[in-house]
Amino acid sequence: MSSSNPQALLIPLLLAAIGALLFWAFWSGLTGHEGERLAALALERVPESGASNPVTSVLLNFRAYDTLLELAVLLAALLGIWSLGPAAAPYQPAALLLDSLVGWVVPMLIIAGGYLLWIGGQAPGGAFQAGALLGAAGVTLALSGRPNAGLPGEAWLRVLAALGTLVFALVGLTLMGVGLGFLTYPPALAKWLILTIETGATLSIGATLAAAFLGGRPRTTRPAEP
Amino acid sequence: MSHEILLTQLLYGSAGLLFFLLGAWSFISHEPLWRKLIALNIMGAGVFHVLVAVAYRGLDTPPDPVPHALVLTGIVVAVSATALALAFGRRLDREAPEHASDAHGGVDDREDGTHA
Numbered sequence: 535m536s537s538s539n540p541q542a543l544l545i546p547l548l549l550a551a552i553g554a555l556l557f558w559a560f561w562s563g564l565t566g567h568e569g570e571r572l573a574a575l576a577l578e579r580v581p582e583s584g585a586s587n588p589v590t591s592v593l594l595n596f597r598a599y600d601t602l603l604e605l606a607v608l609l610a611a612l613l614g615i616w617s618l619g620p621a622a623a624p625y626q627p628a629a630l631l632l633d634s635l636v637g638w639v640v641p642m643l644i645i646a647g648g649y650l651l652w653i654g655g656q657a658p659g660g661a662f663q664a665g666a667l668l669g670a671a672g673v674t675l676a677l678s679g680r681p682n683a684g685l686p687g688e689a690w691l692r693v694l695a696a697l698g699t700l701v702f703a704l705v706g707l708t709l710m711g712v713g714l715g716f717l718t719y720p721p722a723l724a725k726w727l728i729l730t731i732e733t734g735a736t737l738s739i740g741a742t743l744a745a746a747f748l749g750g751r752p753r754t755t756r757p758a759e760p
Numbered sequence: 761m762s763h764e765i766l767l768t769q770l771l772y773g774s775a776g777l778l779f780f781l782l783g784a785w786s787f788i789s790h791e792p793l794w795r796k797l798i799a800l801n802i803m804g805a806g807v808f809h810v811l812v813a814v815a816y817r818g819l820d821t822p823p824d825p826v827p828h829a830l831v832l833t834g835i836v837v838a839v840s841a842t843a844l845a846l847a848f849g850r851r852l853d854r855e856a857p858e859h860a861s862d863a864h865g866g867v868d869d870r871e872d873g874t875h876a
Contacts, residue, residue, distance in 0.1 A: 545788055553781045560773050560810065564766060573817065573824035580825075588825035589832065597829060604833040611840040615847040619854065662832050739836060746843035749850065 584724025585655045593660065594728045598717040602706070605698040605735055612695055612742045621750035627679035636678040643671035651736050655725065661698075661732040665739025672744020681753060683744045688752050691745060698738030702731050765818045772816070776809025793849045797842060804838045 576592055583591035593601050628636065647667035654660030676683035685691050705727055706717040714720060719727050745752070783803030787796050808831045815827040 542789075545785060549781050549785055552784070553777060556777050556780070557774065560777065561770070563814070564769055564773070571824070572826050573815075576825055577822065588822060589828045592825045592829040593832065597826070601829075601833060604837055607837050608840050611837075611844040614844045618847040618851045622850070660832075662836050666836065742840065743836075743843075746840055749843070749847055 582721050582724075584719060584721065584726075584728050587654060587656055587658065587660070589658065590654050590660050590728070590732075593662075594731060595719060595724065598702075598706075601735075602699070602702045602717070605702060605738060608739060608742045609695060609699050612746055615746055615749065616751040619750045621681075621748040621753050624681035624753075625677055625679045628677075632678055636674055639674055640671045640684070643667050643674070647671070647736065647740065651732060654732065655729070661735035662739060664732075664736040666743065668736065668740025669743025669747070672740065673747045676744070676747055683748055685741060685744055685748075685752070691741060691752060694737055694741040695745065696738070697741075698731075698735035701734030705731055765816065769813045769816055771813075773810050773813035776806045776811075776813060779803070779806030779809055781806075793852070794846075797845050797849070800845075801838065801842060804834070808834060 576596060577588055579596070580586065580588050580591045583595040585591045585594065627633075644667075647664040650659040650667065651661060651664035652659075654664070672683040672685060686694065709718060709720075709727075710716045780803050783799045783801075783806060786799035787803065790796060790799065811827040811831050811834075815824040817823055
């Protein structure tokens with residue numbers, strides 16, 4: 535550590551003061567309210583949201599704007615990574631044991647991702663968890679020496695990375711064109727609209743995380759899939 | 761009953777705040793970029809911890825779904841932001857390789873070829 539003595543004392547003191555302030559805010563947030571909280575309101579409206587899992591209802595219906603922008607943040611991060619340079623050199627191809635393990639693990643991860651995507655309507659699960667599993671499958675492939683982490687060529691990868699934001703925005707705009715509000719689902723269609731958006735989001739999140747792990751713009755080597 | 765809930769929330773929430781402060785301390789007082797990055801992630805984990813603590817409403821009541829949704833998207837965004845920061849660090853190493861070993865601590869060692 536390169537800090538001189540007064541600094542070494544000042545920083546913990548300052549942080550302790552910030553900590554006390556944060557604790558006071560946390561305490562008054564927990565105790566200083568009477569009556570309805572947001573949770574009761576959200577849980578009450580879950581049956582009309584098109585998904586019986588409350589977290590999915592919040593993510594894809596009540597706070598859909600938030601989720602749309604978060605997908606846009608993911609896309610922006612990937613664009614930033616791509617604009618900073620080419621991907622790092624690929625890992626050395628895996629030996630037989632790891633390679634056959636990867637052959638087992640990756641299909642399982644994809645199946646588990648699909649399951650989480652589907653179950654997200656009723657139970658814990660959903661696009662972000664499923665996307666994280668797909669991303670993990672990509673990371674596994676990259677670590678075992680696939681230079682493109684199992685991702686398609688750059689043209690398709692661009693489509694895949696933008697898909698989540700695109701589907702989300704298109705659904706919103708279509709609903710607006712029909713005369714409902716932006717991302718105001720009609721209750722009869724809500725389930726299928728949410729599932730459509732989540733499918734696009736899952737593919738996008740998985741592809742984005744795997745592409746982000748490569749650490750740069752994809753190299754133009756032809757994919758050498760086994 | 762609500763006493764127990766409050767105690768649990770305070771215990772978990774304070775742990776999250778402590779995490780946040782530890783991360784902030786590490787972020788300020790360590791120079792290498794990748795240590796700052798890990799510190800930022802620890803701060804983020806602290807924030808998620810506090811949000812999950814706020815969502816807790818007892819064992820028989822379903823948790824508040826709103827903070828849960830925030831944490832869920834927050835995790836994915838934090839991961840992608842970390843990836844972006846690592847890409848920035850690699851670019852910095854490439855632009856100023858003579859400082860790479862002391863100032864940044866070498867964010868990624870894959871630059872020079874394949875791993876053994």
